[in-house]
Amino acid sequence: MNEHESVRAMLALSAAVLLSPDEVRRVEEHVRTCELCRTDLETWSEYAQGLRKLPQPSAPAGLMERTRAKIVQEHAVAAGRRRHAWLLAALVVLGWTTSLIFWVVARALTGGVFTVMGVNLVDGVAWSLSSTVLAWTTAAAAAMMLGRNREMRRFL
Amino acid sequence: MILAAAMSLEGFTGDREVARLRKGDPDAITDLVGRYQHRLFRFLVRLVGDPATAEDLFQQTWIRLMEKIGSYDARRSFEAWLFAIARNLAIDYLRRRRGISLDELDDSGHAPVERLVAARPDVLSQLLDFERGALLAAAIGELPAIHREVLTLRFEEDMKLEQIAEVAGVPLSTVKSRLHRALESLRTRIEASGKGIL
Numbered sequence: 005m006n007e008h009e010s011v012r013a014m015l016a017l018s019a020a021v022l023l024s025p026d027e028v029r030r031v032e033e034h035v036r037t038c039e040l041c042r043t044d045l046e047t048w049s050e051y052a053q054g055l056r057k058l059p060q061p062s063a064p065a066g067l068m069e070r071t072r073a074k075i076v077q078e079h080a081v082a083a084g085r086r087r088h089a090w091l092l093a094a095l096v097v098l099g100w101t102t103s104l105i106f107w108v109v110a111r112a113l114t115g116g117v118f119t120v121m122g123v124n125l126v127d128g129v130a131w132s133l134s135s136t137v138l139a140w141t142t143a144a145a146a147a148m149m150l151g152r153n154r155e156m157r158r159f160l
Numbered sequence: 161m162i163l164a165a166a167m168s169l170e171g172f173t174g175d176r177e178v179a180r181l182r183k184g185d186p187d188a189i190t191d192l193v194g195r196y197q198h199r200l201f202r203f204l205v206r207l208v209g210d211p212a213t214a215e216d217l218f219q220q221t222w223i224r225l226m227e228k229i230g231s232y233d234a235r236r237s238f239e240a241w242l243f244a245i246a247r248n249l250a251i252d253y254l255r256r257r258r259g260i261s262l263d264e265l266d267d268s269g270h271a272p273v274e275r276l277v278a279a280r281p282d283v284l285s286q287l288l289d290f291e292r293g294a295l296l297a298a299a300i301g302e303l304p305a306i307h308r309e310v311l312t313l314r315f316e317e318d319m320k321l322e323q324i325a326e327v328a329g330v331p332l333s334t335v336k337s338r339l340h341r342a343l344e345s346l347r348t349r350i351e352a353s354g355k356g357i358l
Contacts, residue, residue: 055315
């Protein structure tokens with residue numbers, strides 16, 4: 005690539021003011037003697053000027069207020085979600101603690117053996133399994149009730 | 161109004177507002193939205209080509225910013241961070257709409273000229289400028305999104321190469337070559353239309 009071609013490839017970026025000082029000097033020196041590149045640089049400058057003065061899209065009226073309202077709404081939703089997560093975690097801990105306490109009490113009262121249909125219900129594994137099933141069933145029922153309650157509030 | 165907003169941004173780093181946001185001060189977000197609303201909205205309109213979508217993305221940008229404020233690195237430029245969030249949301253939107261990546265995108269959505277407002281002193285030059293601006297805006301609307309992005313960041317937001325690279329998440333050399341291709345492509349389109357801007 006000769007100097008003319010090399011400079012010509014820089015003209016667009018020259019109009020965008022993105023050349024290094026060295027490149028700027030090369031362009032300036034070249035366009036002093038090259039009519040073609042000088043005209044081309046002028047055209048690029050017109051484009052750059054036009055791009056800096058594009059018609060502006062007007063921000064819709066009330067954009068700031070609507071954005072603020074949306075942020076407040078999202079903030080409230082997120083806070084509600086966090087509250088629910090904490091509540092759920094607390095319920096899980098409470099459930100397991102209650103189950104453990106009941107297990108200890110049941111074992112103390114029955115002497116560690118309480119057989120129904122051949123299964124020792126106060127055995128550690130059996131107690132864990134039955135507690136888990138009971139907890140999940142209760143949680144599912146609670147979630148359904150909460151969901152129905154929310155639907156009803158939305159409807160009203 | 162936009163000029164006034166841009167001028168009030170001189171020397172603005174956003175540090176104080178970010179610190180207030182982290183402390184949960186709700187007025188801080190109002191100040192920031194107020195400062196950036198025109199520029200950010202304009203950037204999003206240029207990217208997605210539709211004011212209603214741009215408004216939706218504008219709101220999502222601030223919500224995302226609130227979510228991420230805890231992880232904001234104060235050494236970074238706040239402006240570049242904000243525009244990067246907006247850009248990523250716009251990319252996600254364009255990908256969902258077109259089902260293709262931004263790099264391949266050739267968006268033909270025109271900027272709605274009827275909603276564009278020009279501010280020029282002289283009536284005749286205003287008309288000429290508006291016509292030229294509308295022609296350029298329409299041609300930009302036909303460019304791929306990655307080209308629209310670099311053009312608006314460089315010429316309208318007056319961002320430096322480093323800032324554009326930070327917003328777009330690409331190396332400086334890529335920004336430079338994208339700008340070069342964007343300008344070439346813009347000129348080719350306008351000259352092919354036979355109208356010219358001179």
